[in-house]
Structures are given as structure tokens and as C-alpha cells.
Amino acid sequence: MSIKIRPRFTLRRKRAVWGYVFISPFIIGFIAFFLGPIVQSITFAFNELSIKAAGFELTYVGWENFRYALRVDPDFVRVFTETTVQILVELPAIILFSFFAATLLNQKFRGRWMARVIFFLPVILTAGIVYQFESGDILHDVLDYVADETGVFSVSQSMIGLLLILRMPASFTQYILAAVERVPDIINASAIPIVVFLSALQGIPSSLYECAAIEGATGWETFWKITFPLVSPLFLTNIIYIIVDSFTRPGNTLVELINDSAWGRGIYGVSVAMTWMYFGVIAVFLVLVFLLLAKRVVYMEE
Amino acid sequence: MATELSRNFKEVPEVRHKSKYFTSHFWAETLWALARTILVAGICYIIIYPLLIKLSSSMMTENDMYDMLVKWIPRKLNYDSIVQNYRLLYGYMKYPSALFNSLVLASIVALLQMVSSSLIGYGFARFDFFGKNLFFALVILTLLVPPQMIMVPMFLNFRFFDFFGMMPASVNLLGTYWPFILTSITGMGLRNGFFIYIMRQVFKGLPKSLEEAALVDGAGQMRTFLTIMIPGAASAMLVVFLFAFVWQYNDYQFTRMYLSNTATLLPFSLEQLTRTFDVESYSKEYISILNNTGMIMFIAPLLLLYAFLQRYFIESIERTGIVG
Numbered sequence: 001m002s003i004k005i006r007p008r009f010t011l012r013r014k015r016a017v018w019g020y021v022f023i024s025p026f027i028i029g030f031i032a033f034f035l036g037p038i039v040q041s042i043t044f045a046f047n048e049l050s051i052k053a054a055g056f057e058l059t060y061v062g063w064e065n066f067r068y069a070l071r072v073d074p075d076f077v078r079v080f081t082e083t084t085v086q087i088l089v090e091l092p093a094i095i096l097f098s099f100f101a102a103t104l105l106n107q108k109f110r111g112r113w114m115a116r117v118i119f120f121l122p123v124i125l126t127a128g129i130v131y132q133f134e135s136g137d138i139l140h141d142v143l144d145y146v147a148d149e150t151g152v153f154s155v156s157q158s159m160i161g162l163l164l165i166l167r168m169p170a171s172f173t174q175y176i177l178a179a180v181e182r183v184p185d186i187i188n189a190s191a192i193p194i195v196v197f198l199s200a201l202q203g204i205p206s207s208l209y210e211c212a213a214i215e216g217a218t219g220w221e222t223f224w225k226i227t228f229p230l231v232s233p234l235f236l237t238n239i240i241y242i243i244v245d246s247f248t249r250p251g252n253t254l255v256e257l258i259n260d261s262a263w264g265r266g267i268y269g270v271s272v273a274m275t276w277m278y279f280g281v282i283a284v285f286l287v288l289v290f291l292l293l294a295k296r297v298v299y300m301e302e
Numbered sequence: 303m304a305t306e307l308s309r310n311f312k313e314v315p316e317v318r319h320k321s322k323y324f325t326s327h328f329w330a331e332t333l334w335a336l337a338r339t340i341l342v343a344g345i346c347y348i349i350i351y352p353l354l355i356k357l358s359s360s361m362m363t364e365n366d367m368y369d370m371l372v373k374w375i376p377r378k379l380n381y382d383s384i385v386q387n388y389r390l391l392y393g394y395m396k397y398p399s400a401l402f403n404s405l406v407l408a409s410i411v412a413l414l415q416m417v418s419s420s421l422i423g424y425g426f427a428r429f430d431f432f433g434k435n436l437f438f439a440l441v442i443l444t445l446l447v448p449p450q451m452i453m454v455p456m457f458l459n460f461r462f463f464d465f466f467g468m469m470p471a472s473v474n475l476l477g478t479y480w481p482f483i484l485t486s487i488t489g490m491g492l493r494n495g496f497f498i499y500i501m502r503q504v505f506k507g508l509p510k511s512l513e514e515a516a517l518v519d520g521a522g523q524m525r526t527f528l529t530i531m532i533p534g535a536a537s538a539m540l541v542v543f544l545f546a547f548v549w550q551y552n553d554y555q556f557t558r559m560y561l562s563n564t565a566t567l568l569p570f571s572l573e574q575l576t577r578t579f580d581v582e583s584y585s586k587e588y589i590s591i592l593n594n595t596g597m598i599m600f601i602a603p604l605l606l607l608y609a610f611l612q613r614y615f616i617e618s619i620e621r622t623g624i625v626g
Contacts, residue, residue: 015429018523022425023437025418026498029488034444037455044454055462055472101345104338111342117612118346124604124615125353129554129569130597134352184348195616240446244493247448248555258450259555268454275451286446 041272049268065273075257076274083254084281087246089178090186094242095235098190102197103227120195122188131250189245193238200231236293243282254278353601360387360595367587387595394578395571395596401603404551404568410479412546414486415494416539422489423501424527428513438502445495449556456481457559481560482550492549492556497542504538505531541614548604572596 020027045065047058069076105116163173204227212222246252258278261271354374361384362376369377376383391397426438460481462472475481485491489498508531516526532539550557554569563570575596579589608615 012430016431019425019429019431019434021523022429022527023422025487026422026425026437026441026489029418029485029490030440030444033456033459033485033488033490034447034452037452037459038447040455040458041451049454051458051461056458104342107338109335109338115342115346116616118349120612120616121349121608124548124552124608125601126552129572130600133572133593133597184351187345187348240442244445244496247450248492255448255450259453262454263559272451272454275448279448279451282448283446 041275044269044272045276047269061269065269066277068267068270069274069277073261073270079253079257080274080277083252084278087243087282088285089175090182090189090246091239091242093182093186094189094193095238097186098193098238099197099231101190101194102201105194105198106201120191122191125188126248126250185251189242189249192241192245196234196238196241197231200234201227204230232296236290239289239293240286243286356594356598356601359591360598362387362591364585364588364591367591387592388599391575391592391595391599394575395568395599396566397571397599400566400568400571403566405603407479407482407557407567408547408550411482411486411491411550412543414483415489415491415497415546416543418487418489419494419497419501419542420532420535420539421527422498423503424505424531426498426502427505441489441495441498444490445493449492453555453559460560476560477562477565486546491546492553494546497546500538500542501535504535508534537614544607544611544614548607551604568600572600 043058046060046062048061048064050057050059101119105112105119163176208226208230209222212226217225247255254274258271258274261267261274358374358376361379362372363378363383363386366372366376422441426434426441457476460475463475463480464472475484482491486494489495512530512534513526516530517523521529551568557565557567557569561567563573575592579592584592
């Protein structure tokens with residue numbers, strides 16, 4: 001009769017335990033500083049919250065907070081639509097611009113390093129407090145006014161003319177105009193997406209291009225048949241990054257309104273209800289993007 | 303045989319060397335290079351334009367603001383005229399102590415976030431355990447939820463901190479660095495999920511052989527991690543440190559919520575300038591000059607950091623293989 005010895009810890013189980021050990025900070029943090037607060041924020045959305053010296057009190061109010069945000073608050077509906085529309089408008093522009101800039105910076109030219117240093121600069125210049133100061137500064141107002149009078153304004157004027165002559169649909173014309181006005185914002189938001197695209201471009205094996213050149217492919221064909229498909233997974237990454245970035249980007253008026261409701265006016269429940277509506281729209285949008293793109297994205301076989 | 307060959311050679315028509323300036327290829331290249339230069343220069347100008355404005359304005363006097371001829375370069379430009387505004391704000395902003403505190407706080411947060419993201423990232427990259435994909439999806443979820451969602455609950459949790467009733471009485475952790483420390487060490491800081499993602503990719507990209515050799519030779523799991531994996535991921539960890547540092551330094555919302563704006567930190571001393579100016583009743587133009595000076599003083603440490611370490615910032619995402 002043989003004695004079966006089953007070790008209590010096989011190597012695999014031991015490894016699994018170590019896995020949990022390494023991610024344990026995250027599990028603790030997730031429960032304590034994410035899941036807990038999320039559950040609380042759901043309850044806050046349906047309650048009126050008042051802070052007392054010893055703790056906080058909740059009074060159940062049902063959908064009142066949502067009703068207040070949508071019906072009573074003078075700014076919410078306007079700011080809400082503005083902000084969500086703005087991010088949806090800016091998203092394609094940022095994606096296109098950063099892809100374009102990445103292909104530009106991927107070429108070899110003198111001063112390329114310097115250009116990259118400057119393109120990446122906005123990442124470190126995103127302080128909310130600096131933005132607040134800028135928007136209240138009269139010097140900037142004056143300079144913006146001058147810029148409107150001389151540069152951007154006339155450009156937009158002549159562009160409207162051109163687009164009208166070309167008989168472009170009005171919505172397209174408006175989109176282009178809105179995008180032109182936000183050029184600095186779009187460029188500033190593109191810094192990290194540019195680097196992501198750039199690294200993808202540099203990751204494409206040069207043998208593929210050589211092969212295409214030998215087969216006689218034109219630059220246009222090479223771009224659409226090689227470059228674009230191989231970079232396509234990064235579109236999803238970048239869309240997610242841009243949306244996440246928009247939550248904390250200074251100048252997000254909806255976030256300002258939410259903060260003001262909580263810390264300025266003390267209507268905590270309403271501010272949480274506003275955030276849930278904001279997140280709802282973003283979540284629906286992300287799911288749509290994911291369903292639309294996930295199937296079409298090409299992954300290179302290892 | 304030899305003559306035949308040479309005869310064949312002579313039949314090849316002579317190639318006339320055209321000047322390179324006559325090829326359409328050359329002109330297309332040159333035109334594109336020109337267009338590219340203009341584009342790149344234009345975009346660079348848009349990016350650094352706000353910085354340049356602040357810099358030039360910070361060196362002006364009030365009179366320069368009224369002078370219609372002065373746009374970029376002030377009338378007087380010597381050491382005293384350049385330093386005067388900075389010298390004034392140096393005192394108003396309590397610059398040395400505010401800067402020191404800001405740097406210390408950002409360093410603490412960045413260091414802890416770097417450590418926690420490395421640990422967590424390594425756990426996700428190298429071990430197989432039940433629910434791994436689910437946990438990783440949760441990491442991404444923490445990024446996708448707007449931070450405002452958990453702001454109010456976080457504020458209350460730290461105001462009445464009792465760790466889920468496990469402590470007998472609640473403690474007020476607001477006004478201390480504890481909220482920053484606790485959230486950073488558990489990977490829940492500002493955009494911490496992003497760093498976990500980066501570190502996971504980095505550890506996945508490192509070769510397995512060294513690690514396995516160390517394990518076979520009897521090094522423990524922790525020791526392998528510390529002596530084999532960490533050195534391999536050092537440059538990526540520096541990148542995480544830098545990003546975390548910059549984002550904490552720039553953060554205003556969470557820092558104000560946890561510390562209230564009476565703390566001596568750079569964003570708050572910048573904010574308080576407005577009140578100081580109201581008391582001093584300076585003219586609008588002079589306030590604008592001083593504001594710009596203040597902003598330069600706020601940004602300057604980051605710009606210095608960037609000037610020295612831009613290589614890491616830019617190559618970072620390439621090297622961390624976020625793409626793969």
C-alpha cells in the first residue's frame with residue numbers, strides 16, 4: 001500500500017498566494033478607498049447629508065437630489081450638456097491631431113528632439129490653480145482680444161467663406177469652427193496621446209515597410225495597409241486616456257460646478273447626484289466606443 | 303570572351319548626371335520639409351506662447367503695461383527691474399517654506415505610489431491566481447470613475463476616520479498628510495491605476511529566465527522581486543515617480559480637500575495672493591504682472607525638473623511598452 005502524500009501547498013498554489021500578497025495593497029485600497037466610498041456616494045445621492053461635529057446625518061429624500069439638479073439648479077443642465085458635448089467634440093479632434101503630430105514627429109528632421117520636448121511640455125503644465133489665474137488675468141484677456149481681432153478671427157471668417165463655397169453641411173462647418181477656436185486646448189490635451197502613438201509607430205518593424213516598398217506599394221497604400229492597422233489598438237487606449245484626463249483637466253466647468261455644489265454651497269447630495277449623471281453619460285459613451293472599435297482593431301500576432 | 307564583355311559594356315548608354323535640383327523627388331522632399339518645419343514651429347509656438355507671456359510680463363513694471371509700444375520686452379531691462387516683482391512675491395507667497403512643503407508632499411506621494419504600483423504591477427504581471435483578470439479590470443475601473451464621485455465620501459471618511467468601525471473613536475485625519483499616505487500606499491491615489499498599468503506592462507516585458515534562476519537557487523519571492531526585478535524596472539519606476547510627483551505638485555482639488563487652503567503649500571499661497579492684492583489695493587495692471595510672476599514661480603521648479611529629466615518623461619512611455 002502506498003502512502004499518498006499530498007502537499008498542502010503545491011507550487012502553483014504557493015505562487016497564487018504570492019500573487020495575492022503582491023496585489024493585497026490594491027485589494028485593501030479598493031475596498032476601503034473605492035468600493036466603500038462608491039457605495040456611500042450612491043446612498044448620498046438619495047439622501048440629504050448634513051455634517052455635524054460628531055459625524056454626519058442622512059435623511060432619505062428619494063430622487064429629490066436628481067430633481068433639484070435637473071429642475072431647480074440654474075446652471076446644471078446647461079453646463080452638463082456643454083461639457084459632455086465638448087468632450088465628444090474634442091475627442092475626435094484630439095485623436096486626429098495627436099495621430100498626425102505623432103507621424104510628424106516620427107520623421108527624421110533636424111530639431112526633432114527639441115520639438116518633442118516642447119510637444120510634451122503641456123503634461124507638466126496642467127496645474128488647476130494656474131489655469132484659474134490665467135482665466136482671470138486681464139493681460140490674457142487683452143491678448144486674446146488682440147488675437148481675435150487679428151489672427152484667429154479672420155482665419156475663421158475666411159474659412160467659413162471657403163466651407164460655404166464648398167457647400168459643406170452646416171454642422172460640419174460649425175464643428176470645424178469650434179475645433180479651430182479650441183486649437184490650444186486640443187494641442188495641450190494631446191501630449192500623452194502623441195507619445196503613445198509615437199511609440200506605436202516606432203514599434204512597427206521596418207521589415208514590413210521594406211517588404212511593401214519592394215512590392216511596389218505607394219506611400220498612401222503603405223499607410224493604410226501597414227501603419228494604420230498596426231497603430232489601431234492604441235486608438236482605444238488613447239480614447240480612454242483622453243476621457244480620464246478630461247475629468248481632472250482644468251477648465252472642466254461641470255467639475256467646477258460639482259465641486260462648488262459640495263464645497264461652496266454644501267449641497268453634498270446634489271453634487272453626488274450630478275457626478276452620477278456625468279459618469280452615466282461617459283460610461284454609455286465608452287461602452288459604445290468599445291463595442292464599435294473592439295472588433296475592428298488589429299492585433300499583431302506574436 | 304573578354305572582348306565580348308567589354309563590347310557589351312560599351313553598348314550601355316552613358317548615364318548623364320543630372321543635377322539633383324532637377325528631380326521632382328528633391329523638390330517634393332524640400333517642400334514637405336518646409337511645410338513640416340512651419341507646422342512644427344507653429345504648434346511649438348502655440349504651446350510655449352502662454353509661458354512666454356508670463357515670463358515677459360513678470361519682468362515688467364506697471365508703466366510698461368500702459369505703454370502701447372511695449373508688448374514683449376519691457377522698457378527697462380536690468381537686474382533690478384527683472385528681480386523686483388519676484389522679490390516682492392518671495393515674501394507674499396512665503397515662497398521658501400511653501401515650496402519646501404510642496405516638494406516634500408509631492409515626494410512622499412510619488413515615492414509611495416511608485417512602491418505600491420510596482421508591487422501591485424508585479425503581482426499582476428507574474429502570478430496566476432483566481433480572479434486576476436477581474437481585479438485588473440477593477441484597476442481600470444478606478445481610473446474611469448470621475449474622482450468627484452468619491453470626493454465627498456472620502457472627505458467624510460477622513461474627517462471621521464475609524465477604519466470601518468474598527469477603531470473605538472473616530473479621528474480627524476484632515477489637515478495631516480495621512481489621507482495622501484493611505485491612498486498612495488494602497489494604490490488609490492490620483493490616477494494610480496495608470497501607474498499600476500505601466501508597471502504591469504514593464505514587468506511583463508522583463509525576461510523570465512533570471513527570475514526563475516533566482517527562485518531555483520533558493521531566493522525567496524520577495525528577495526527575487528527586490529534584487530532581480532526592481533533593478534530591471536528601475537527606469538520605469540523613475541518615470542512613475544516623476545508623473546506622480548508632477549500630478550501631486552499640480553493638484554489643487556484633493557490637496558485643498560484634505561489639507562484646507564490654510565496650509566503653507568504653493569498652490570494655496572498662489573491662491574491667497576488675490577486676497578493680499580485686495581488689501582494692498584493695487585491697480586488691475588499691476589496685479590496682472592504680479593499674478594504672472596506668481597505663476598512663473600509656481601511652474602519654475604517643474605520646468606527645472608523637466609529640463610533635466612525630459613529624456614525620461616518622453617522616452618518613458620516608449621520604454622515602458624505601454625503599447626504592447
